[in-house]
Amino acid sequence: MVRGLSKNDIQECLSESKRWLQSIYGWELTDNQEWKDFNLDMIHFSKTSRRGHFSKRGVKKGHKDKLIWIGLRDINMWYGYCKKTKFGLNTPFGGVNLHCKKLGLKRTMVHELTHFIQHLQGRQYSELETTENELLFVLSRDKGMIRHLIPYQVRKKQEDSHKLYGYRWRESRDELESELHNEIDNVCVMLRTKYQNDFKTNHKIHKVKSYF
Ligand SMILES: [Zn+2]
Secondary structure: OOOOEEEEHHHHHHHHHHHHHHHHHHHHOOOOHHHHHHHHEEEEEEEOOOOOOEEEOOOOOOOOOOEEEEOOOOEEEOOOOOOOOOOOOOOOOOEEEOOOOOHHHHHHHHHHHHHHHHHHHOOOHHHHHHHHHHHHHHHHHHHHHHHHHHEEHHHHHHHHHHHHHHHOOOHHHHHHHHHHHHHHHHHHHHHHHHHHHHHHHHHHHEEEEEEE
């Protein structure tokens, strides 16, 4: 079908993406007949385009029977939305090269299938949810990818600079590192607050019990 991807590979990618999403959304999804019936025939693959798209009314003239459009060009490149995820991290403005067509295709499928789930569950389309799913999925398959991700604030600066001046804001390594350290510090404070409070609660219960 496409250089480096056989029909079998593509089927495998779809099954794996569906399985992963099921592990996130649970029985509400696995029990859904439309979800169960979703198969490769409902995806249009374009060799020349780069875009991915979901439409409940069918993707474009000529492919109205398909719900998802997947452009296979540069499928190994991971361009994510600039969204403030719970995770705190984002892909950089210029994208990340996953160096693997299969991982790139699965990442795209997770994104577009997330829109399908939003449709099945009657929810608003949200790119925050797709972005979070993409990040979690890619990291679950390749933990090393975390070193290519950047804090949301840095990505935001890249976007703003591109809008204003037409080129991305280039962070100095020092700045990037200090942003990362801040993120780590924030998580440390958060955990410390959580566990110290838990400890206090347990401690109190213990004290009261021994008092009697
Ligand atoms: Zn989307």
